[in-house]
Amino acid sequence: MNKEFLDALTELEREKNISKEDIITAIEDAVELAYKKNYGNYPNVRVSVDREDGEVLVLMSKEVVEDVEDDMMEVSLEEARSYDSRYELGDIIEYQVDPKDFGRIAAQTAKQVVVQRIREAERRNSYDEFVNKQGEIITAKIERINNGTMFLSVGNSEGILPLSEQVKSESFNVGDRIKVYVIDVKKATKGPQIFLSRSHPGLVRRLFELEVPEIADGTVEIKGVAREAGSRTKIAVYSHDENVDPVGACVGNRGSRVQNIVDELFGEKIDIIVWDEDPAILISNVLRPAEVEGVYINYVSEKEKMATAVVPEQQLSLAIGREGQNVRLAARVSGWKIDIKSKAQLEESGFAFEEYEDEDDSSENAVNEVEQPDKSPAAEGQIAAEPAADEAAAPAEVEAEVEAGTEA
Incomplete structure (x- = not known):
């Protein structure tokens, strides 16, 4: 030497x-x-x-x-x-x-x-x-597919997109460059193992952060995301500036912003919902497109929050959603366990329903309340949905699916 x-x-x-x-x-x-x-x-x-x-x-x-x-x-x-x-x-x-x-x-x-x-x-x-890119979106090229698992080139390393983290309705081929969400990075003898996802709710969150400047600069905050990948996502947003409409900011001019995200997700529907600290208004918002006539707060503790939402008889199916999807996503994005009832079901179970009009709030967010009875309801036909344990702990990372451009 x-x-x-x-x-x-x-x-x-x-x-x-x-x-x-x-x-x-x-x-x-x-x-x-x-x-x-x-x-x-x-x-x-x-x-x-x-x-x-x-x-x-x-x-x-x-x-x-x-x-x-x-x-x-x-x-x-x-x-x-x-x-x-x-x-x-x-x-x-x-x-x-x-x-x-x-x-x-x-x-x-x-x-x-x-x-x-x-x-x-x-x-x-x-x-x-890449350990610093956990929770971020990267673009990677598919190098090979083995038994459904995709292996992608990520810089000088290899990323793994397991079948369980893929979306059934999406189809990719070797050579395609795709956006993926980094869920984990582990040390290995031959280099880091980078685990990727296309189905994680964090992918939707990051896409909105990239697409919407008001989210990137903190004016609009994402409060929760609930996703059933390939089908629907509900995302709850809140504006820290009263002059900025959070839903409008996310939708964009003529729906351009949300449409870019829908295109990236191959047509997945996205519901954009206004977050509200008032649980009655929040639950009313997250159950849309169903019209909510009233919300009754059943029970609140450090571990669990339960509420009953009253909807018109003809909108029961809409509120529940196909195979329970709408109420399931509503529960996840809000962090509340939600029972869906019609007015008739409520009265049969012993509740006293009182309709009222708030003189100070003529907006569509005004919510009717249900008078609390001596005992909680146990009527047949009650529909209940509750947030997943991990989603309740961190509502921002809850799984979800959505209808593009639907406003809360």
């Missing part, structure tokens, strides 16, 4: 973020092992790389003794003083040894160490890059 080799290590340190000193230390350790393997496993041998000119030195240490019994470990006082008259008994003297052909072995070993460290650094840097 020479100074040019050290200069190359300096370049690697800058380009690959590999410590030059760490590489040199690793070379010293590896060359020492190579020496002991080829020339004898002597404990008194060490290897040193000169930091100035790159020269590799093999040094053997010996103890200065009166009578030599092991010439590989000891040196006589007379011989030691032939090098330096200051040596005394018990001192340690180091010799430079240069066995035949060892220069070639040292060079090969050093090369192997450098290559190994470069690979390790690339894997480490790749992991560091």
